[in-house]
Amino acid sequence: xxxxxxxxxxxxxxxxxxxxxxxxxxxxxxxxxxxxxxxxxxxxxxxxxxxxxxxxxxxxxxxxxxxxxxxxxxxxxxxxxxxxxxxxxxxxxxxxxxxxxxxxxxxxxxxxxxxxxxxxxxxxxxxxxxxxxxxxxxxxxxxxxxxxxxxxxxxxxxxxxxxxxxxxxxxxxxxxxxxxxxxxxxxxxxxxxxxxxxxxxxxxxxxxxxxxxxxxxxxxxxxxxxxx
Ligand code: PMT
Numbered sequence: 001x002x003x004x005x006x007x008x009x010x011x012x013x014x015x016x017x018x019x020x021x022x023x024x025x026x027x028x029x030x031x032x033x034x035x036x037x038x039x040x041x042x043x044x045x046x047x048x049x050x051x052x053x054x055x056x057x058x059x060x061x062x063x064x065x066x067x068x069x070x071x072x073x074x075x076x077x078x079x080x081x082x083x084x085x086x087x088x089x090x091x092x093x094x095x096x097x098x099x100x101x102x103x104x105x106x107x108x109x110x111x112x113x114x115x116x117x118x119x120x121x122x123x124x125x126x127x128x129x130x131x132x133x134x135x136x137x138x139x140x141x142x143x144x145x146x147x148x149x150x151x152x153x154x155x156x157x158x159x160x161x162x163x164x165x166x167x168x169x170x171x172x173x174x175x176x177x178x179x180x181x182x183x184x185x186x187x188x189x190x191x192x193x194x195x196x197x198x199x200x201x202x203x204x205x206x207x208x209x210x211x212x213x214x215x216x217x218x219x220x221x222x223x224x225x226x227x228x
Pocket of ligand 1 (some may be wrong): 016031032033034035037047074077080092093094095096098099124125126127128129135143144145146147148171173183184185186
């Protein structure tokens, strides 16, 4: 790894959307491109970390020097994250589907004389909450993201407490975010870093600048490697 403040540290990152099957040709997805999560993985690597990236389906190259695990569903993402632990810090930038189809059909669903099929959903496991609540090998620093369209800071603060993570990075993913192309899919982001007792408003910047700044904060929070 390059030499830097995260030498000797393992950083685990999730990125991208998940796809939840309805049948062999249809799925539930969202607008995440993976750009923010992949930029964080690249920045952590530049800072000298050993980096594991668990990525949903994206159209991005694997960041150089990073161990990448490709998954499709939330349940696969959870399994890949659990298999990659322990880690010193985890950063959950993926837009994981909250729900999946209760049953995925084995064959393509056919139109049937105008009858509209009902899609019933069940809740997916919450990866961030699961890792935040680990009693054994909980990473020292667990960072979530919160994608909100209204009351961004208040909702993100509530989410930090509900999920039990240390920090949450809040971003406004509404149409009014002022980010060209939208936060989901675009090249820029404007975030708020929410910690236990503070809210920092970061200016609009490229996703790679946001990633650099977040990784620098993670490195500062972990501190120097204790040598025994
Ligand atoms: O991918 P890009 O196009 O670059 O866009 C970046 C982004 C907007 C996707 C990213 O910055 C972001 O906000 N990611 C989180 C998106 C999201 O799903 O937020 P949420 O508020 O629904 O979830 C809160 C947190 O819980 C997130 O850390 C999420 O990864 C995690 N989560 C959610 C559900 C679930 N089942 N498991 C989880 O781990």
